[in-house]
Amino acid sequence: MAKPKSKTKKTTTKAHQVTRGKHKIIKGEGFKLWRFLLKLLLAGLVLLAILMAYLDAQVKAKFEGKRWSLPAKVYARALDLYPGKPLEIEELRYELELLGYRSQQALSRPGSFWQSANQLQFFSRGFKLWNETVLSRRLIVTFNNRQIVSLKGEDGQHLSLVSVEPFLMGGIYPAHGEDRSLVRIEQVPKFVQAALLAVEDKDFYSHHGVSLKAISRALWANVRAGRYQQGGSTLTQQLVKNFYLTSDRTLIRKATEALMAVLLDLHYEKQEILEAYLNEVYLGQAGQRAIHGFGLASQYYFGREINELKLHQAALLVSLVKGPSYYNPRRHPERALARRDLVLSILDKEGVATAEQINWAKRQPLDVINKSAYTQVSYPAYMDLVKRQLRRDYRAEDLVSEGLRIFTSLDPVMQRQAEASLVKRINQFRRQDVSRMRSLEGAVVVTSTDTAEVLALVGGQDTRYSGFNRALDAARPVGSLLKPAVYLAALENPQQYTLVTKISDEPVVIPDTQGKIWSPKNSDKKSHGMVPLHRALAQSYNQATARLGMDLGLDKVLNTIRQLGVRRQLPNYPSVMLGAGGLAPIEVADMYQTIAAGGFDAPLRAIRNVTNSQGDPLNRYPLRLEQRFDAATIHLLYYALQETMREGTGRSVYNYVSSDLNVAGKTGTTDDLRDSWFAGFTGDRLAVVWLGNDDNTPTGLTGSRGALSVWGGLMSRIKPVSLTGSVPSDIRYLWVDEVTGTLSAENCQGARYMPFIKGSEPTEKSDCIATNRRLGDWIKSWFE
Amino acid sequence: MGRVLVVLTLLSILFGCAASPPVSQVPEIEGAIDESSEPMVLPNEPESAGVAQPPAKDAVRAESSAVLALLETADRQTQEKQYGAAAASLERAIRISPRDPSLYLALAGVRLQQGDRQQASQLCNKAIALADDGGYISYHCLQLLND
Numbered sequence: 001m002a003k004p005k006s007k008t009k010k011t012t013t014k015a016h017q018v019t020r021g022k023h024k025i026i027k028g029e030g031f032k033l034w035r036f037l038l039k040l041l042l043a044g045l046v047l048l049a050i051l052m053a054y055l056d057a058q059v060k061a062k063f064e065g066k067r068w069s070l071p072a073k074v075y076a077r078a079l080d081l082y083p084g085k086p087l088e089i090e091e092l093r094y095e096l097e098l099l100g101y102r103s104q105q106a107l108s109r110p111g112s113f114w115q116s117a118n119q120l121q122f123f124s125r126g127f128k129l130w131n132e133t134v135l136s137r138r139l140i141v142t143f144n145n146r147q148i149v150s151l152k153g154e155d156g157q158h159l160s161l162v163s164v165e166p167f168l169m170g171g172i173y174p175a176h177g178e179d180r181s182l183v184r185i186e187q188v189p190k191f192v193q194a195a196l197l198a199v200e201d202k203d204f205y206s207h208h209g210v211s212l213k214a215i216s217r218a219l220w221a222n223v224r225a226g227r228y229q230q231g232g233s234t235l236t237q238q239l240v241k242n243f244y245l246t247s248d249r250t251l252i253r254k255a256t257e258a259l260m261a262v263l264l265d266l267h268y269e270k271q272e273i274l275e276a277y278l279n280e281v282y283l284g285q286a287g288q289r290a291i292h293g294f295g296l297a298s299q300y301y302f303g304r305e306i307n308e309l310k311l312h313q314a315a316l317l318v319s320l321v322k323g324p325s326y327y328n329p330r331r332h333p334e335r336a337l338a339r340r341d342l343v344l345s346i347l348d349k350e351g352v353a354t355a356e357q358i359n360w361a362k363r364q365p366l367d368v369i370n371k372s373a374y375t376q377v378s379y380p381a382y383m384d385l386v387k388r389q390l391r392r393d394y395r396a397e398d399l400v401s402e403g404l405r406i407f408t409s410l411d412p413v414m415q416r417q418a419e420a421s422l423v424k425r426i427n428q429f430r431r432q433d434v435s436r437m438r439s440l441e442g443a444v445v446v447t448s449t450d451t452a453e454v455l456a457l458v459g460g461q462d463t464r465y466s467g468f469n470r471a472l473d474a475a476r477p478v479g480s481l482l483k484p485a486v487y488l489a490a491l492e493n494p495q496q497y498t499l500v501t502k503i504s505d506e507p508v509v510i511p512d513t514q515g516k517i518w519s520p521k522n523s524d525k526k527s528h529g530m531v532p533l534h535r536a537l538a539q540s541y542n543q544a545t546a547r548l549g550m551d552l553g554l555d556k557v558l559n560t561i562r563q564l565g566v567r568r569q570l571p572n573y574p575s576v577m578l579g580a581g582g583l584a585p586i587e588v589a590d591m592y593q594t595i596a597a598g599g600f601d602a603p604l605r606a607i608r609n610v611t612n613s614q615g616d617p618l619n620r621y622p623l624r625l626e627q628r629f630d631a632a633t634i635h636l637l638y639y640a641l642q643e644t645m646r647e648g649t650g651r652s653v654y655n656y657v658s659s660d661l662n663v664a665g666k667t668g669t670t671d672d673l674r675d676s677w678f679a680g681f682t683g684d685r686l687a688v689v690w691l692g693n694d695d696n697t698p699t700g701l702t703g704s705r706g707a708l709s710v711w712g713g714l715m716s717r718i719k720p721v722s723l724t725g726s727v728p729s730d731i732r733y734l735w736v737d738e739v740t741g742t743l744s745a746e747n748c749q750g751a752r753y754m755p756f757i758k759g760s761e762p763t764e765k766s767d768c769i770a771t772n773r774r775l776g777d778w779i780k781s782w783f784e
Numbered sequence: 785m786g787r788v789l790v791v792l793t794l795l796s797i798l799f800g801c802a803a804s805p806p807v808s809q810v811p812e813i814e815g816a817i818d819e820s821s822e823p824m825v826l827p828n829e830p831e832s833a834g835v836a837q838p839p840a841k842d843a844v845r846a847e848s849s850a851v852l853a854l855l856e857t858a859d860r861q862t863q864e865k866q867y868g869a870a871a872a873s874l875e876r877a878i879r880i881s882p883r884d885p886s887l888y889l890a891l892a893g894v895r896l897q898q899g900d901r902q903q904a905s906q907l908c909n910k911a912i913a914l915a916d917d918g919g920y921i922s923y924h925c926l927q928l929l930n931d
Contacts, residue, residue, distance in 0.1 A: 080880065082850030131869045161850040450882035451875070598913050600906070609872070620868060623875050623891075625906045631913040684882060726916045 070403030075166035127165035128615030174400040183295035185275040198350040201235035209265030312361035380466030381459030403613030409453035418456040421714040443470035445589040452602035475582035479668030489560040494760035499534040500741030505544035538648030549577040596681035599629030656712025662723035667703030676706030682720035737766040885915040
């Protein structure tokens with residue numbers, strides 16, 4: 001350290017010496033102080049520079065990086081509209097109302113529709129699907145006879161295919177967390193921006209992050225009021241506080257906030273800052289989900305997109321910035337209304353809107369939608385399925401943070417019908433037999449037969465309950481639902497078994513590996529002697545099935561069940577053939593899917609594809625097929641399963657559906673009437689229904705009386721396509737006698753027209769053919 | 785391969801008319817049975833609702849313009865080598881017309897382009913199973929798989 005220069009100087013008189021010395025000392029100390037201050041200042045500046053650099057890096061890193069953790073959003077299928085589509089005008093209206101469209105004749109903005117007798121016009125919203133951008137435009141859809149007959153754009157141009165944006169059915173949220181629906185500044189109406197700025201930061205476009213004017217104005221207001229009344233924070237400072245800092249009210253934090261606000265303002269355009277603010281700001285609480293940003297708040301409070309907001313609604317959202325809990329319009333409507341009207345007055349003063357518009361807005365009610373419509377997951381059972389399928393391919397943390405968009409195959413119209421069919425019937429049963437069915441439960445799975453997509457899933461009578469999902473988790477004995485596998489195993493060997501092969505329905509006693517005896521009985525407690533194979537299945541004879549299964553071998557039957565798509569390991573004992581093993585409705589659907597799709601196995605799919613938050617494609621779940629059974633063998637099984645519905649245990653279905661509709665299916669009932677099942681399909685839809693008590697007590701319902709009635713109710717509500725199709729080239733239809741299985745003719749009594757795999761046709765002729773021939777010979781002889 | 789798809793597109797127009805199921809006209813009978821507020825009675829089980837019959841011939845497809853539009857899109861996407869997108873377009877067409885064999889055949893073509901011979905072969909099997917005239921589709925499948 002350098003020595004002070006004064007010490008080296010000589011002095012003459014003492015006094016002078018003292019005085020001068022004193023002066024010297026003072027001068028020397030002052031200089032020292034200056035130097036010290038200078039150094040301190042320099043050090044301070046360096047520190048400030050370091051701090052600024054640090055803050056600058058922080059500001060940039062977060063603003064330019066991933067700003068927010070975004071929960072994955074799960075969407076229903078996008079409804080395809082095209083001429084010829086079977087759809088009723090009310091179904092399209094239901095879909096649009098679900099999407100928050102409002103009836104408005106002028107169709108002046110996206111999200112509006114107008115219905116006339118057989119025409120529905122609507123102004124669609126834009127949306128980005130996996131590889132298609134849905135345009136926002138006016139459309140005219142004309143209906144006739146339960147189908148779309150014409151689809152036109154507003155210019156009258158005929159369109160062949162248009163998608164409607166998909167319904168957002170829910171999100172995948174962390175246990176506690178923020179949720180937001182990001183908006184771009186261009187999507188936010190100017191008056192919404194202006195309203196926010198008028199109330200929160202008048203000088204936003206002129207200050208540099210902090211506003212001395214605002215601070216002095218706030219200070220003056222607070223001094224005058226004698227208490228803290230208003231803050232002088234700019235919007236930029238508020239953003240910084242929410243975005244980067246804690247909510248402590250310390251001086252250091254305030255200073256840091258101001259510095260960061262200046263830096264933010266220095267680096268970024270005003271519009272970028274405003275956009276970030278609009279997405280960041282906290283505007284409400286939905287259970288454990290924090291509602292952030294104007295985009296999500298518009299949906300949460302008004303059920304509409306931000307670009308569809310009206311002035312009074314925008315004013316309410318702006319009001320909430322000051323205190324979302326205090327001004328919660330659902331909990332404190334008076335406070336919210338007063339605050340909203342105050343905001344509207346400010347907008348009037350600031351010239352954001354005309355006096356006329358302001359007056360109109362003040363006359364409007366709060367307009368807030370019912371909270372349950374938005375906060376509850378719409379389809380919890382289906383969402384459960386989606387989550388399970390997603391967890392195979394995505395990490396849990398990515399699902400709650402990356403803003404993935406999950407597009408599913410859920411059909412809200414189908415889901416609504418499946419829910420209604422189940423709930424209505426369960427309520428009827430509950431009332432009918434209180435002692436056995438007061439807590440009756442059920443589940444429904446609906447799929448598309450050829451694409452293996454799950455269209456609807458109901459997990460219980462309380463369709464909004466997100467707990468126990470019976471459709472996925474209630475593994476219950478399936479009764480006769482496995483019987484088709486036994487008959488399929490037999491028909492795979494056409495040299496040994498055809499539909500008319502006689503099998504014994506006599507009582508049967510089968511010892512199992514533990515030495516116990518299994519002796520199944522028919523439900524009517526009768527034996528039916530030798531019966532044709534098709535009849536044994538259609539009438540669901542247990543004795544005949546058990547005998548047939550044992551003749552084929554249990555391993556063969558279990559292998560057929562696996563081939564049909566049942567992945568669960570079933571116990572290796574004979575009673576499995578009559579459904580002693582437990583399966584969940586979704587597993588039964590997987591099994592019947594293979595039959596309904598003509599012997600092609602395809603894993604059931606709930607997810608079509610996944611995009612990132614910008615809508616760029618990430619992952620697709622394609623249709624993957626594997627032929628497990630020959631088309632001809634499946635064709636024979638179709639015959640028997642249709643016979644089940646026309647003449648056998650499922651015939652009561654025709655109390656619900658038209659006799660023109662061909663359906664195939666199988667009822668299932670378990671011991672003591674504990675479980676009531678039905679699995680069946682039409683040409684395009686497969687549905688599996690289970691009814692039972694959660695505590696496994698008897699319900700008194702057979703498969704036919706219980707589950708089939710739900711199934712029939714569902715099919716009568718939707719528009720299923722009849723089960724038709726091609727006849728495989730190696731199938732031949734012949735008239736056979738239904739008792740003897742011998743060849744017969746159309747005009748013979750008891751003749752049935754039945755399919756056979758070529759080479760397995762009966763060769764023996766019935767008496768009727770012989771008589772016909774004799775008759776023919778006799779007539780022929782007349783002309784000879 | 786682009787050419788193959790163009791050909792398939794044309795084929796599908798011809799084929800589509802004979803391969804898709806009709807829209808059934810199910811009368812609204814629910815109200816009479818399920819909507820009743822009366823104490824529920826067991827529905828009368830009909831003795832027989834007719835005898836199981838062989839499948840009827842399918843009717844003309846109404847949704848062909850939508851399917852055709854998607855086939856054209858898939859064709860363009862294939863030519864641009866956007867096979868994933870082409871497959872998505874074809875699956876969308878299959879959702880509209882799930883029993884049209886030519887759509888599965890076209891999808892088999894795309895899968896082959898993606899190197900998934902096994903799926904191509906399975907999709908061909910499906911196309912053959914759905915076709916009334918399996919021989920015609922079989923011929924195209926053989927051509928496709930041997931190409």
